[in-house]
Amino acid sequence: xxxxxxxxxxxxxxxxxxxxxxxxxxxxxxxxxxxxxxxxxxxxxxxxxxxxxxxxxxxxxxxxxxxxxxxxxxxxxxxxxxxxxxxxxxxxxxxxxxxxxxxxxxxxxxxxxxxxxxxxxxxxxxxxxxxxxxxxxxxxxxxxxxxxxxxxxxxxxxxxxxxxxxxxxxxxxxxxxxxxxxxxxxxxxxxxxxxxxxxxxxxxxxxxxxxxxxxxxxxxxxxxxxxxxxxxxxxxxxxxxxxxxxxxxxxxxxxxxxxxxxxxxxxxxxxxxxxxxxxxxxxxxxxxxxxxxxxxxxxxxxxxxxxxxxxxxxxxxxxxxxxxxxxxxxxxxxxxxxxxxxxxxxxxxxxx
Amino acid sequence: xxxxxxxxxxxxxxxxxxxxxxxxxxxxxxxxxxxxxxxxxxxxxxxxxxxxxxxxxxxxxxxxxxxxxxxxxxxxxxxxxxxxxxxxxxxxxxxxxxxxxxxxxxxxxxxxxxxxxxxxxxxxxxxxxxxxxxxxxxxxxxxxxxxxxxxxxxxxxxxxxxxxxxxxxxxxxxxxxxxxxxxxxxxxxxxxxxxxxxxxxxxxxxxxxxxxxxxxxxxxxxxxxxxxxxxxxxxxxxxxxxxxxxxxxxxxxxxxxxxxxxxxxxxxxxxxxxxxxxxxxxxxxxxxxxxxxxxxxxxxxxxxxxxxxxxxxxxxxxxxxxxxxxxxxxxxxxxxxxxxxxxxxxxxxxxxxxxxxxxxxxxxxxxxxxxxxxxxxxxxxxxxx
Numbered sequence: 111x112x113x114x115x116x117x118x119x120x121x122x123x124x125x126x127x128x129x130x131x132x133x134x135x136x137x138x139x140x141x142x143x144x145x146x147x148x149x150x151x152x153x154x155x156x157x158x159x160x161x162x163x164x165x166x167x168x169x170x171x172x173x174x175x176x177x178x179x180x181x182x183x184x185x186x187x188x189x190x191x192x193x194x195x196x197x198x199x200x201x202x203x204x205x206x207x208x209x210x211x212x213x214x215x216x217x218x219x220x221x222x223x224x225x226x227x228x229x230x231x232x233x234x235x236x237x238x239x240x241x242x243x244x245x246x247x248x249x250x251x252x253x254x255x256x257x258x259x260x261x262x263x264x265x266x267x268x269x270x271x272x273x274x275x276x277x278x279x280x281x282x283x284x285x286x287x288x289x290x291x292x293x294x295x296x297x298x299x300x301x302x303x304x305x306x307x308x309x310x311x312x313x314x315x316x317x318x319x320x321x322x323x324x325x326x327x328x329x330x331x332x333x334x335x336x337x338x339x340x341x342x343x344x345x346x347x348x349x350x351x352x353x354x355x356x357x358x359x360x361x362x363x364x365x366x367x368x369x370x371x372x373x374x375x376x377x378x379x380x381x382x383x384x385x386x387x388x389x390x391x392x393x394x395x396x397x398x399x400x401x402x403x404x405x406x407x408x409x410x411x412x413x414x415x416x417x418x419x420x421x422x423x424x425x426x427x428x429x430x431x432x433x434x435x436x437x438x439x440x441x442x443x444x445x446x447x448x449x450x451x452x453x454x455x456x457x458x459x460x461x462x
Numbered sequence: 463x464x465x466x467x468x469x470x471x472x473x474x475x476x477x478x479x480x481x482x483x484x485x486x487x488x489x490x491x492x493x494x495x496x497x498x499x500x501x502x503x504x505x506x507x508x509x510x511x512x513x514x515x516x517x518x519x520x521x522x523x524x525x526x527x528x529x530x531x532x533x534x535x536x537x538x539x540x541x542x543x544x545x546x547x548x549x550x551x552x553x554x555x556x557x558x559x560x561x562x563x564x565x566x567x568x569x570x571x572x573x574x575x576x577x578x579x580x581x582x583x584x585x586x587x588x589x590x591x592x593x594x595x596x597x598x599x600x601x602x603x604x605x606x607x608x609x610x611x612x613x614x615x616x617x618x619x620x621x622x623x624x625x626x627x628x629x630x631x632x633x634x635x636x637x638x639x640x641x642x643x644x645x646x647x648x649x650x651x652x653x654x655x656x657x658x659x660x661x662x663x664x665x666x667x668x669x670x671x672x673x674x675x676x677x678x679x680x681x682x683x684x685x686x687x688x689x690x691x692x693x694x695x696x697x698x699x700x701x702x703x704x705x706x707x708x709x710x711x712x713x714x715x716x717x718x719x720x721x722x723x724x725x726x727x728x729x730x731x732x733x734x735x736x737x738x739x740x741x742x743x744x745x746x747x748x749x750x751x752x753x754x755x756x757x758x759x760x761x762x763x764x765x766x767x768x769x770x771x772x773x774x775x776x777x778x779x780x781x782x783x784x785x786x787x788x789x790x791x792x793x794x795x796x797x798x799x800x801x802x803x804x805x806x807x808x809x810x811x812x813x814x815x816x817x818x819x820x821x822x823x824x825x826x827x828x829x830x831x832x833x834x835x836x837x838x839x840x841x842x843x844x845x846x847x
Contacts, residue, residue, distance in 0.1 A: 126572035133571055136574055137573050141573070144577065286475055288479040288483065289479070292482075302785075302829075303824050303825065304786065304788035304799065306788045306789060306791055306792075307788060307821060310817070311821070314817065315813065315817065317500075318496070318500050318814070319496050399588070399589035399590065399591075401589075402591040402592065403789075405591065413589065413591060417595060420599065429600050429603065430600055433595070436592070440587070440592060441584070441588050444586075444587035448586070
């Protein structure tokens with residue numbers, strides 16, 4: 111089709127769907143399938159749904175009861191975090207956004223400086239704001255939950271996984287045979303076992319291998335377990351970037367007299383990370399999806415809260431509403447991230 | 463002297479490696495001492511003796527001869543068998559479904575490719591656990607009660623207690639049928655080798671296709687039909703409240719399999735699409751200009767090259783299926799994680815031994831899957847001089 115001629119949209123649709131008899135047959139078949147699958151869903155979720163009200167009794171049968179989501183919205187977002195203290199996660203989210211968003215606009219040194227400040231202060235601040243202590247009312251991690259907990263686990267496991275993954279990727283390419291072997295064994299071991307088993311493992315073994323009397327918080331165990339596994343996957347993502355660099359880069363650095371850490375920190379790693387950022391984002395998406403597995407050690411993240419709410423006698427039979435709502439949130443987060451990762455990929459690495 | 467040692471790369475390498483080993487050994491000793499101290503405090507004896515204790519755990523779905531009076535070792539294998547069953551079936555079905563979706567995505571038909579693309583974007587951005595719970599608590603729980611089962615050909619019945627299928631009274635006949643099918647497969651393989659050798663030496667064609675149809679299609683169907691006739695069938699009978707007879711496939715299995723297949727198919731579809739898109743257009747055009755028919759182009763030019771691109775990512779998808787079958791633990795599908803790492807660990811408290819054995823299962827079968835796929839990959843790899 112020549113770019114100068116813009117056919118009317120009707121003609122375009124006809125060309126797309128009904129250009130040959132076979133095309134028409136396929137179109138009708140697919141359309142019939144879509145209508146068969148989605149018409150009841152739309153009728154249930156939108157047309158026959160109840161949006162206003164307070165209790166289950168307000169809901170019309172045969173449609174979705176979104177009143178349930180409204181009534182439990184606080185739990186879906188914060189779990190059992192005390193309502194009076196919910197300003198703390200909100201404040202933390204605000205601070206995090208205020209710290210991170212400018213990073214997309216700043217350039218060069220000021221970006222690096224702000225990035226370091228954010229990286230060093232925010233994680234500590236987050237644990238303090240959410241957990242309390244030092245003047246704030248303490249909130250046990252068992253009361254944390256919902257979307258807040260999902261994001262918390264993903265971010266803190268990511269904070270373990272990214273630096274450890276980078277070290278492992280470097281270790282896998284190290285000159286020292288011992289370091290290389292250890293890195294390979296670590297990476298292949300964690301990549302070979304199911305994450306659900308690792309979360310079990312972390313929740314059983316971490317308290318066992320600590321000195322008697324030293325407890326490890328239940329949530330911390332899950333975060334550490336997830337962090338270790340994802341580190342192995344991150345390492346493979348970073349390795350892709352390291353291997354994509356031409357050898358001339360390290361040779362030139364050596365010719366300038368740079369040592370290993372200087373070469374790595376100033377030459378190879380910045381370029382490798384830029385190349386592997388899309389792959390690392392994909393691993394982060396996988397991490398968000400895998401945070402749901404903390405359910406097996408009774409930590410109630412967003413999916414856990416949805417699952418737990420099914421047992422509420424005041425709201426019997428809200429399975430579909432709970433799943434549809436939580437599923438949509440997961441989908442939106444992961445879809446947005448995957449789009450971002452794809453745009454990074456399309457933008458391509460800067461040439462070296 | 464010291465200065466020279468300090469700047470000697472070999473000495474420095476050695477120093478760092480010794481330092482790391484010492485650190486690791488110290489850390490390991492620290493952990494092991496803590497663990498043994500904690501276990502003494504908790505009164506847990508270490509060792510694998512617990513495997514011979516009677517388990518007393520009822521398993522609703524067993525492929526082995528396990529019963530609750532058997533020991534924990536037998537329980538372990540019952541779990542492993544269930545893990546392998548669901549993984550294998552999920553790999554096969556997800557491959558088929560993924561291929562279909564991937565091909566639909568490449569279709570020139572706008573609606574078909576858009577619908578396939580939407581499916582891929584939908585499944586890839588949702589946690590697998592979500593699908594598992596959704597199929598189990600959302601779909602299967604919404605199926606009718608046993609008394610109102612959905613019947614298919616009055617032989618297969620679907621309800622919220624699972625899928626009831628006819629079960630053969632005498633399984634040994636099927637073993638003979640399976641043997642016959644395997645034998646036919648071996649004969650066909652020999653025929654193919656003989657035909658290839660003959661073609662190479664004399665240039666004459668042999669009726670390989672006809673032999674293949676007889677040996678790989680007619681013989682198996684015949685064997686199965688005869689076996690099915692020879693054994694009596696225990697057909698499910700709809701009773702007043704429940705079904706009688708037949709073999710019940712538990713809802714946990716159905717839900718886990720459905721979740722694994724629908725989720726993994728989205729990833730397989732992307733691999734198929736990428737693999738076929740990686741075959742450059744010129745290859746197809748060159749094949750067409752040589753006079754190959756579309757079917758031949760697909761068989762001799764596109765598929766062999768696409769497979770080469772697809773095998774490594776498919777391997778990691780198969781490994782993912784194996785590992786992801788453990789998601790069944792969330793709905794109590796009796797796989798090795800939920801039976802052994804869950805029930806047996808709760809009963810015995812032997813955390814370290816049980817966790818190590820469970821992880822070893824996944825590492826071992828993961829290695830087998832990788833080895834098989836690598837062997838296949840080596841077979842189809844580009845032969846260069």
